[in-house]
Amino acid sequence: MTTAITNKLEIIKFREEFKDAFKAINYEWIEKYFEVTELDKQAFNNPTEAILDKEGFIYLALYENTIIGSVALERITQKQYALTRMGVQPGFQGMKVGQSLMDVAIDKCKEMELESVVLYTNHVLINALNLYIKNGFKFVTLDDVPYKRAKIK
Numbered sequence: 001m002t003t004a005i006t007n008k009l010e011i012i013k014f015r016e017e018f019k020d021a022f023k024a025i026n027y028e029w030i031e032k033y034f035e036v037t038e039l040d041k042q043a044f045n046n047p048t049e050a051i052l053d054k055e056g057f058i059y060l061a062l063y064e065n066t067i068i069g070s071v072a073l074e075r076i077t078q079k080q081y082a083l084t085r086m087g088v089q090p091g092f093q094g095m096k097v098g099q100s101l102m103d104v105a106i107d108k109c110k111e112m113e114l115e116s117v118v119l120y121t122n123h124v125l126i127n128a129l130n131l132y133i134k135n136g137f138k139f140v141t142l143d144d145v146p147y148k149r150a151k152i153k
Contacts, residue, residue, distance in 0.1 A: 005063060005095045011104045014058035019047060021067035022060065025087040033124050034149040043085065047072075051085075058085065059104050061097050068092045071101040073108060079115040086128070098131050106135065122149050 014022065023044035030036050043050040051058055051072055061069030069092065072085035083105055088097045109117050119137065121128055 005092070005097070006100055008063060009097060009100055010062045011059050011100055012062050014047060014052065014060060016048065018060055018067050019044075022047060022058065022070050022085070025067065025070050025089055026085055028090065029087050029125075030149075033122070037149075043072075056081070057105075057108055059101060059108075061088070061092075061101055063092065063097075069097045069101050071105050073105055073117075076118070079113075081109060081112075081114055081117055083117055083119040093127065098128075099135075102131060102135050 026040070026044060027036060030040060047058055051074055055075040057073040059071050060067050069088040070085055071083065073081045074084050075081055086098065086101060088101075106117075117137075118140075119132065121132065123129070
């Protein structure tokens with residue numbers, strides 16, 4: 001059984017100095033299960049331009065001076081955002097890091113009074129699916145898919 005590390009975990013807003021960690025965390029899971037796309041490369045090579053400058057948000061999980069997780073909210077419309085770029089370093093999975101990131105993202109969505117938050121995922125990401133369901137996400141018809149790897153909305 002794994003232990004939660006949330007008492008020593010800090011969720012911070014993205015800073016440019018953490019760009020490489022943000023990229024590495026997400027490339028790890030994407031390359032393990034799928035293929036890094038051009039859309040991924042744009043987001044990770046320049047997250048400020050690709051996400052933040054477009055009214056998006058990036059949050060990072062900081063543990064003992066190391067970035068161990070991330071989540072982003074990317075603007076679709078003024079009242080709809082997509083939850084994206086969520087990943088946790090393998091050695092820290094199962095320790096409630098993902099839940100802590102999800103809590104901050106959901107709180108931000110509530111603060112903005114969004115009409116909906118969407119995310120795209122895949123059947124092979126079972127732990128992620130469980131987290132999404134636990135946090136109230138519901139399956140809807142898959143349409144206009146931004147990623148080939150997305151099989152669930």
